[in-house]
Amino acid sequence: xxxxxxxxxxxxxxxxxxxxxxxxxxxSVPPYxxxxxxxxxxxxxxxxxxxSAATLVKGINGFEAEFKKSETSxxxxxxxxxxxxxxxxxxxxxxxxxxGGKLIFGQGTELSVKx
Amino acid sequence: NAGVTQTPKFQVLKTxxxxxxxxxQDMNHEYMSWYRQDPGMGLRLIHxxxxxxxxxxxxVPNGYNVSRSTTEDFPLRxxxxxxxxxxVYFCASSPRTSGGGIGETQYFGPGTRLLVL
Numbered sequence: 001x002x003x004x005x006x007x008x009x010x011x012x013x014x015x016x017x018x019x020x021x022x023x024x025x026x027x028s029v030p031p032y033x034x035x036x037x038x039x040x041x042x043x044x045x046x047x048x049x050x051x052s053a054a055t056l057v058k059g060i061n062g063f064e065a066e067f068k069k070s071e072t073s074x075x076x077x078x079x080x081x082x083x084x085x086x087x088x089x090x091x092x093x094x095x096x097x098x099x100g101g102k103l104i105f106g107q108g109t110e111l112s113v114k115x
Numbered sequence: 116n117a118g119v120t121q122t123p124k125f126q127v128l129k130t131x132x133x134x135x136x137x138x139x140q141d142m143n144h145e146y147m148s149w150y151r152q153d154p155g156m157g158l159r160l161i162h163x164x165x166x167x168x169x170x171x172x173x174x175v176p177n178g179y180n181v182s183r184s185t186t187e188d189f190p191l192r193x194x195x196x197x198x199x200x201x202x203v204y205f206c207a208s209s210p211r212t213s214g215g216g217i218g219e220t221q222y223f224g225p226g227t228r229l230l231v232l
């Protein structure tokens with residue numbers, strides 16, 4: 001069965017510092033991969049997705065993620081953190097093919113940004 | 116388009132009560148799903164539907180029922196609420212691609228916060 005692991009339930013960075021949120025998946029076939037962001041008391045918003053085109057995927061708000069098949073990873077990065085990036089981030093995986101579109105989510109990483 | 120809407124936003128129930136969480140989308144999406152979100156556990160799939168009249172169980176279906184009589188609506192029913200069902204519930208929808216498969220991206224509603232006493 002597919003699974004997603006996010007390393008670190010809490011990550012704290014200073015404003016202007018690099019943001020790195022880690023995500024590893026387990027799957028025999030490279031799946032679709034997603035990063036979602038959830039701001040306090042709101043629903044989930046798609047940041048970016050990997051669907052087998054370019055391995056470096058650019059998303060909204062300056063975030064990007066790189067798919068590395070050899071490492072089964074899809075880490076999320078942003079060169080310079082902003083206070084408005086403080087939120088919870090979820091990595092998710094979906095099997096290819098018509099499997100009902102089920103998303104498997106990681107546990108989430110809460111990002112805090114210090115001034 | 117309103118996107119995915121959920122009602123109510125917040126609900127308090129007593130143990131044993133039943134209720135229905137409403138979810139509607141106006142994007143003509145075929146795929147709809149229900150997740151619950153609990154601290155430290157991410158989102159877990161409760162039930163999903165690949166089209167009107169078709170539903171299936173997800174990871175944590177016990178204590179919940181669904182039906183899909185129209186493309187637009189996908190209500191989630193709690194048969195006899197338990198404190199363990201205290202959670203935030205999210206509904207999501209996704210379109211079918213031109214190739215016939217389920218679209219890659221899911222669109223989430225704003226959530227319903229449920230407290231069971």
